[in-house]
Amino acid sequence: MNESENILAGKKLPLPSPRSPAQLDERVLAEARKALPRQKTYRQPWWFAGSAAAAVVVVAVTLNTTNLTTMSTPAYENIVTDSESKTEAARTTLEPRLDMRKASFESKVAKPSVHDAHRQEKRMPVAAAAVAAEAAPAPAAPSPATARLALEERMNSLPKSAMAGQAMSDTDADIQMHYEKEVEQLPGNILNTLQRLTELEPSSDNAKIAISEYEKLRASCRACGLPATLEEARKKYLLP
Amino acid sequence: MAKMWNRLRSDESLMLAYQRGDMGAFESLYQRHKDALFTYLFRSCSRHAIVEEVAQETWMAVIQAAVRYRPEAKFRTWLYQIAHHRMVDFWRRPDNRHSNLEDVPEETAPQNQGEIIDEIEKQVMNALAQLPQEQRNVVLLREQGFSYEELADIVGVGRETIKSRLRYARQQLSTIIGTSDEAIVGATLEGQP
Numbered sequence: 001m002n003e004s005e006n007i008l009a010g011k012k013l014p015l016p017s018p019r020s021p022a023q024l025d026e027r028v029l030a031e032a033r034k035a036l037p038r039q040k041t042y043r044q045p046w047w048f049a050g051s052a053a054a055a056v057v058v059v060a061v062t063l064n065t066t067n068l069t070t071m072s073t074p075a076y077e078n079i080v081t082d083s084e085s086k087t088e089a090a091r092t093t094l095e096p097r098l099d100m101r102k103a104s105f106e107s108k109v110a111k112p113s114v115h116d117a118h119r120q121e122k123r124m125p126v127a128a129a130a131v132a133a134e135a136a137p138a139p140a141a142p143s144p145a146t147a148r149l150a151l152e153e154r155m156n157s158l159p160k161s162a163m164a165g166q167a168m169s170d171t172d173a174d175i176q177m178h179y180e181k182e183v184e185q186l187p188g189n190i191l192n193t194l195q196r197l198t199e200l201e202p203s204s205d206n207a208k209i210a211i212s213e214y215e216k217l218r219a220s221c222r223a224c225g226l227p228a229t230l231e232e233a234r235k236k237y238l239l240p
Numbered sequence: 241m242a243k244m245w246n247r248l249r250s251d252e253s254l255m256l257a258y259q260r261g262d263m264g265a266f267e268s269l270y271q272r273h274k275d276a277l278f279t280y281l282f283r284s285c286s287r288h289a290i291v292e293e294v295a296q297e298t299w300m301a302v303i304q305a306a307v308r309y310r311p312e313a314k315f316r317t318w319l320y321q322i323a324h325h326r327m328v329d330f331w332r333r334p335d336n337r338h339s340n341l342e343d344v345p346e347e348t349a350p351q352n353q354g355e356i357i358d359e360i361e362k363q364v365m366n367a368l369a370q371l372p373q374e375q376r377n378v379v380l381l382r383e384q385g386f387s388y389e390e391l392a393d394i395v396g397v398g399r400e401t402i403k404s405r406l407r408y409a410r411q412q413l414s415t416i417i418g419t420s421d422e423a424i425v426g427a428t429l430e431g432q433p
Contacts, residue, residue, distance in 0.1 A: 020278040
């Protein structure tokens with residue numbers, strides 16, 4: 001009875017507790033090993049899904065990084081870099097715009113200084129003759145090669161930040177806006193002529209020639225809608 | 241290192257690892273439950289040959305079901321559910337149709353296993369053998385530490401049915417063993433729900 005009381009203290013029925021025999025263990029484990037290859041073919045390793053997800057993330061990040069780099073260049077850079085491979089039709093379409101940009105850029109960036117003004121006085125007759133020659137009805141447009149060369153020179157003079165597609169400086173932004181707003185409507189040769197006419201000093205004799213030539217220019221292109229005076233035209237098309 | 245890690249893992253985790261091809265996980269799982277399962281089966285039947293056969297069938301069923309195993313319930317509950325059904329199937333065989341073990345020669349564990357069955361244990365085993373099979377199974381599963389809900393899942397009946405079977409089993413065992421040992425019966429059949 002003492003023994004049963006001791007068992008009672010454990011709160012368990014006094015029952016035998018035999019252990020699993022060794023031969024049974026061997027049989028069971030052997031069967032488990034035999035079944036193992038079948039189970040391996042059904043399931044992938046636990047890390048497979050995680051590695052696949054990580055690989056997808058890495059590829060996505062790489063593609064996004066690549067896209068950010070290639071999309072950062074401005075549109076006009078493509079014109080310069082791909083000019084060699086463009087067709088004749090595309091080049092012809094671009095010519096008037098290239099001329100306008102060249103002319104406006106020269107007026108903005110290459111403004112004559114005091115010294116240049118003196119030199120210009122000496123060169124006026126020559127310049128006037130040149131302008132007169134250019135102001136002839138329907139002057140020939142510059143060749144595509146010349147226009148491209150002019151644009152390339154302009155592009156090379158721009159700051160590196162603009163070429164790399166970063167934010168343009170205020171001056172470059174103004175040039176860009178000026179091109180797009182006021183100059184789109186005018187043919188390229190008209191704008192060239194206008195530029196040369198306005199370079200003449202108002203007080204010189206050549207100014208009268210310039211005004212006269214301007215009137216001829218207006219007459220040659222009624223549809224262009226040029227203002228009544230040369231000064232108005234200069235303010236409208238050549239100044240910001 | 242892997243064995244140490246497997247000792248810390250849950251049964252469900254080990255089973256899923258075996259499902260993925262980790263043999264070491266199954267070995268750990270088997271080592272964890274093999275003795276308790278064998279004990280339960282032995283207390284149900286007391287015939288070593290039959291107990292080994294049922295135990296082997298139980299583990300074979302676990303191995304074959306590993307491919308589609310889902311940890312929807314506790315592994316231990318699932319394991320004893322398989323063992324319980326295997327034991328019920330054994331008793332339903334035509335040559336094993338005994339409502340209890342009264343007519344079955346009593347067997348004790350072989351001495352080479354190191355187990356000593358004293359008189360009290362024999363007395364309790366004899367009393368259990370006189371219980372109806374349904375009540376005996378519930379008592380023995382309760383001895384393994386299962387709650388009422390887990391017992392209901394294993395046996396496949398409601399919680400109240402489990403409680404009533406345990407109550408009747410207690411009364412029967414008290415009658416069989418004697419009033420002096422009624423505390424032994426009560427100590428086991430009470431406890432956590």
